[in-house]
Structure formats: structure tokens, C-alpha cells
Amino acid sequence: MTSPLLDLPGAVSGDGIDAPVAAHYGSLYGEQRLLAEGEGFVDLSHREVVRIAGPDRLTWLHSLTTQHLESLPPGKWTGALVLSPQGHVEHAFVGRDDGEAFTAHTEPGAAAALVAFLDRMRFMMRVEVTDVTAELAVTWRPAAAGGGTGWYDAYELVPRDQLTAYAAAAAPAAGTWAFEALRIARGEPRFGIDTDDRTIPNEVGWIGPSVHLEKGCYRGQETVARVHTLGRPPRRLTLLHLDGSENRLPAVGADITVAGPDGSDGPGKVIGRVGSSARHHELGPIALALLKRNVPVDATLTVDGLVAAQEVVVDPEVGLHVRPLR
Structure with missing residues (x-):
């Protein structure tokens, strides 16, 4: 569903699933600073929107998702996930209740x-x-x-x-490139x-924003609770600071290797994958990546031919701070 705001002066459409909205309006860094x-x-009208109405909606969603929704106050935005029985994230959305219905938005193509x-x-x-995607548009x-x-x-x-x-x-409008740069920078x-x-919420920092640890049972809860209280996630989300000497960003899904000797896997061994990337107005080229938990946080990495340094988003020792005493 192509946005009518692509007709605004200077609008340049995005790429891939973000093609229906503007990537920028002529000033990438200016738009970032503006936000x-x-x-x-930001026009995010390509995101898809789902409405859940009926008197049982919050109790029902509370039982199905990772979020505590039974007492959600009207107008309060919150994230929520639906997990597989093994704790893997199957659906992710952000929504709010208006007293009559809970309305949520999700990624383009994910509503069906x-x-x-x-x-x-x-x-x-x-x-x-x-x-209700045809009726409602999302903005930030x-x-x-x-x-x-x-956020x-x-x-x-x-x-x-x-x-x-x-x-x-x-007005003024800012494009998705500016929005993505700020999102990536905040992890x-x-x-x-x-x-x-294979992603579980503990790996990517969704404990808190989208996962409530003190609610009743839901599908996949055992995995979330076990990793949070007893163990460490098998992978961890990290912010990559990319070498800016080349005028390009890594491809989504590109393999990540350790640039130098690494005690566990050795140089050349694939230790993760890169996700989204952007050019930040202060930090330069950055990206988010899922890495094996045991990769040293000070290791220099190589992704899609680019050298990258790490900034911790998810602590590799997450869970140890709540390990029960024996």
C-alpha cells in the first residue's frame, strides 16, 4: 500500500519491505537531528494494523502473549510477543487499548x-x-x-x-532512514x-519492553524463565560500529567472523549474522547483529568485508544477576 506522502517534495522511496514509504526527503542527517x-x-504507514475487539480481549491476549495486558490502562502503548512452545519468537507487535479495542501494528506482510x-x-x-490496515496508518x-x-x-x-x-x-517529515538510524543506535x-x-526474547533485549516476567503462564514461558534465572542466552544482540572508509553498508543476513584470533572459534569462523544497518548522524555507519554469546565483547569482527567493533546491547552474562542462591 503505497503512501500518498511519497508525493511530498524531495521524497525518495525506501527499499525492500520499506519501499511503500519514503526513505528520506532529501536530508538524511538533518532528518535524524530533527527527530x-x-x-x-515519520511515515510508517506500510506497517500493518490489527484490531482485537470484544469484552474478553485483554484477558485473552494476556493468556496468549508475553505481556501483562489484563490491567493495561487505556492509551498506553506496549510491546508483546507470541512465542512457540520452545520459546522462539513467532509474532511481534506493538499496541494500545482504547477502552473498546486493542489495536496493534506489526511488520509489513505480517498481519495475515x-x-x-x-x-x-x-x-x-x-x-x-x-x-484494519486499509483503515489506519502508523506514524512515529x-x-x-x-x-x-x-520509544x-x-x-x-x-x-x-x-x-x-x-x-x-x-510537518516536517523525516524518512525511514532517519528513523532506522535512531532505532539501531538505541539497540x-x-x-x-x-x-x-530461532530467536528467543532474552537474546535481543525484549525482556521488559515486550516480556513481563511476573505474569501468568503463556506458551514458551518456560524457556524465557529458565534462561533469565538460570542460564545465559545462546546468542546476544550487539551494536556494531562499522568501518566507514567504504561507502556501503552490509547486506542483511551477512555472516560475521572474528577479524583476529579468538580462543573459542578461531579466525574465519562464522560467529553470527548482521541485521539492520544505517548511517547515523553522530556514530557513523552502525548495525545490529546477533552473535554467539561467548564471543569476547572486545573482539574486532568482520561483516560483509567491513571491519566492525562491538558495543554491548545484551550482556553475555545476562541471567547471572538473578541466579538463585544455594
Whole structure:
């Protein structure tokens, strides 16, 4: 669903699944600084939107997802995941309840599978699940957070037929390249790009933002709890600072190797994969990557021919701080 905001002056469309919206409007770094200062907005209207209505919606979603939703206050944005029985992330979304329905947005192309899963799980619950992507568009506007620092709090849902009027009122516009650069810099993973079909929430920093550790049972909870309290995740999300001497970014999914000797795997051994990458207005070229947990945090890496240094996002020792005393 191509955004009408691609008709704005200077708009250049994105790539891949982000092609329906603008990557930038002519000033990549200027747009980043604009957002960092709390101004402007980002058109994310290619994201897909699902509405769950009915009196049982929050209790039902609470039982199915990783998030504590039974007492979610109206208007509060929150992340949530659906896990496999083994604890792998199958669906990821961000949503809020308005007192009548819970409305969530997810990655482009992901709504159909999410709706299908939820429909299969309705049983006798008084809920109705609808794909409302054609009705609602997603935007991200720092001022919408109301002075808060939460990344999710800046999301807004706009009637799709009012998107052009919204843009005129919320101007200036910033593209997804600026949005992605800020997201990557803060270590916020993107489902399906920075994750794969083996990802568990503990590996990518979703404990807290999308996983509540003190709620009732849900599918996959045993894996999450075991890793959090007794063990360490098999992989860890890290922020890569890339060599900027080459004017390119690594391909999504490219292998990562250790640039020098490494006590466990040795040079040339694949120790992870790169996800999303961007050019940041202060940090330069950066990327998110999933690495084996035991890769030394000070090891220099090579990704897609580029040398990279690490900045810890998920501590490789995560879990040890809550290991029960014996």
C-alpha cells in the first residue's frame, strides 16, 4: 500500500519491505537531528494494523502473549510477543487499548499470519480479530510521547484517509532512514530483520519492553524463565560500529567472523549474522547483529568485508544477576 506522502517534495522511496514509504526527503542527517530534537514525524504507514475487539480481549491476549495486558490502562502503548512452545519468537507487535479495542501494528506482510493465529485461538472467547490496515496508518512522532522517553510512546494511529492532512499539521517529515538510524543506535531490534526463527526474547533485549516476567503462564514461558534465572542466552544482540572508509553498508543476513584470533572459534569462523544497518548522524555507519554469546565483547569482527567493533546491547552474562542462591 503505497503512501500518498511519497508525493511530498524531495521524497525518495525506501527499499525492500520499506519501499511503500519514503526513505528520506532529501536530508538524511538533518532528518535524524530533527527527530532526535523531538520534532517532525515519520511515515510508517506500510506497517500493518490489527484490531482485537470484544469484552474478553485483554484477558485473552494476556493468556496468549508475553505481556501483562489484563490491567493495561487505556492509551498506553506496549510491546508483546507470541512465542512457540520452545520459546522462539513467532509474532511481534506493538499496541494500545482504547477502552473498546486493542489495536496493534506489526511488520509489513505480517498481519495475515498474526490474524490467522489469533483466530485459531479464539475458542469461546468474546473477541473479534480484524485486519484494519486499509483503515489506519502508523506514524512515529516524538512529540506524541508527551515528554516521556519510551520509544513505543511516540507511535500514533492515523485514519488512512487523513494521512495527508496529518502530515501537513505534523510537518516536517523525516524518512525511514532517519528513523532506522535512531532505532539501531538505541539497540531496538526489528522483528524478522534483526531476529530469525530461532530467536528467543532474552537474546535481543525484549525482556521488559515486550516480556513481563511476573505474569501468568503463556506458551514458551518456560524457556524465557529458565534462561533469565538460570542460564545465559545462546546468542546476544550487539551494536556494531562499522568501518566507514567504504561507502556501503552490509547486506542483511551477512555472516560475521572474528577479524583476529579468538580462543573459542578461531579466525574465519562464522560467529553470527548482521541485521539492520544505517548511517547515523553522530556514530557513523552502525548495525545490529546477533552473535554467539561467548564471543569476547572486545573482539574486532568482520561483516560483509567491513571491519566492525562491538558495543554491548545484551550482556553475555545476562541471567547471572538473578541466579538463585544455594
